[in-house]
Amino acid sequence: MDGRSTKAHGALAMVQLFAGGDQVITKVALNGGINQIVFCTYRNVLALFILIPVAYFYEKNNRPPITRRVLVSFFLLGFTGIFASQLLFLAGIAYTNPTYAAAMQPSVPILTFLLTLVMGIETLELVKLEGKMKVGGIFICVAGATLMLVFRGPAVLASYNMEMYSAETNDIPAAVTAGWLSSLRRFGFDQWHIGVLYLIGHCMCSAIYLALQGQFLREFPANLSVTAFSCSFGSILVVIAGIFSTQNSADWSLTPSELLAVLYAGIVASALNYGLATWSNKILGPALVSMYNPLQPVTSAxxxxxxxxxxxxxxxxxxxxxIIAGLYIVTWANYRERQAKETVEAIYDQYTDGATEPLLGRDSTTIT
Structure with a gap:
């Protein structure tokens, strides 16, 4: 891999490490009683105030012009990747439980890969070894994430308070209980089924966000600006939802521990992670970026x-x-495909140069 690709893979590993830390800190904050949508609002607004000045000063001289079409793209990214994805996840976890919500996450790499195939961002040639390795690596990665959720096994490293923070608890503060799909109850859907629909919507929005972002970065390569503007639209929508979904002003007050959680979530898990993930998407593409999502439960554990x-x-x-083995297999397959493409291009360039030079030489001799 070249230097930028290596750095992008390292950045994505850091993104999942920071996201794992966010899960731990957020879990403590939510167990303390903070309103979920208030927490979501604070973290996105804080991230926005960091991303806007950074994007402005770093890309003010090489940012492509912002047209109406570009603004629509920013809105779609903010709506799918920040507003809809986060709120659907909160609603889904309120109607089901954290374990089932986590079990749905491995579907994001598969959905993203399928979308990138349809959009022409990724290619898949099953007749070649690289294509088979891509598919195999994705399923190995997803199988590893699923295994972590359905099979516990014996405790290898036990702890004295291992039950205190059990992931199986269903006692989750339900901040998002608005019945967006409550009308489905008349058709026989119970609370669990509605929660599953929310989680499916969350996974779809996450996949659409990554695929659209990868496509848009080809036309608008200013990745910091893409992150900042997307976060702007998403934050505006989240703030509106937060205002209308909370009726008690006390919900917006924070304890010192909750403030610490908001600072970490806004600065590290949102601003830094969004920036690194978007930059990596620009270099590696959305399919590989989504392949790192199953690493999150590993780092969290x-x-x-x-x-x-x-x-x-x-x-x-x-x-x-x-999960690590699946990531390596897919990365290796992508590297082999890129290496083969570069070899073909080099041979073509060499052939065209070789075909041109003798003609020029022959012409110059004739003139002389």
């Missing part, structure tokens, strides 16, 4: 063991190994 003294189970270790 290990950080929980360090800071929350939670146990690490055998299923987490085996699942983590499968």
């Amino acid at each position: 290990f950080l929980s063991a360090i800071f929350l003294k939670s146990a690490i189970y055998l299923g987490s270790i085996i699942g983590g190994i499968l």
Whole structure:
């Protein structure tokens, strides 16, 4: 891999590490009683105030012109990747439970890959080894993430308070209980089914966001501006939802621990992560970016063991190994495809140069 690709892979690993830390800190804050949508509003607004000046000063001289079509693209990215994705996840987790919500996340890489195939961003030639390795790596990665969620196994690294922060609890503050799909109850859908529909919508929005962002970055390569403007539209929508969904002003007050969680979520998990992920999307493409999502439960499990003294189970270790193996396989397949393409282009350039030079030489001899 070239230098930029290597840095992009490292950046995506950092993104998932920071996201794992966000899960740990957010879990503590939510267990303390903070309103979920208030937490979501604060973190996005804080990220917005960081991203806008950074994008302005770093890209003010090389930012493409912002047309009406570009603004529409920014709105779609903000709506799908920030507003709809986050709120659908909150609603889904309120109607189901955290375990089932996490079990849905491995579908994001598959959905993203299918969308990128349809949009022509990615190619898949199953007759070649690289194409087969791509498909195999994706399923290995998804299988590892699923294994972590459905199989616990014995505790490899046990802890004295391993039950205190059990991921199986259903006692989650439900900030988003508005019945957007409550009319489906008349057709026999219960609360669980409605929650599943919310989670499916969340996964679809996440995949659409990555695919659209990868396509848009080809036309508008200013990745910091893409991140800042998308966050702007998403934050505006989140703020509106927060105002209309909370009726008690006390919900907007924060304790010191909640403020610390908001600062980490806004600065690191939102502003920094959005920026790194968008930059990596520009270099590697949306399919590879989404492949790193299943790493999040791995980093979350290990950080929980360090800071929350939670146990690490055998299923987490085996699942983590499968996820890393799947990522390596897909990365290797993409590298081989890019290497083959560069070889063909080099041969073509050499052939055209070789075909041109003798003709020029022959012409010059004739004139002489």
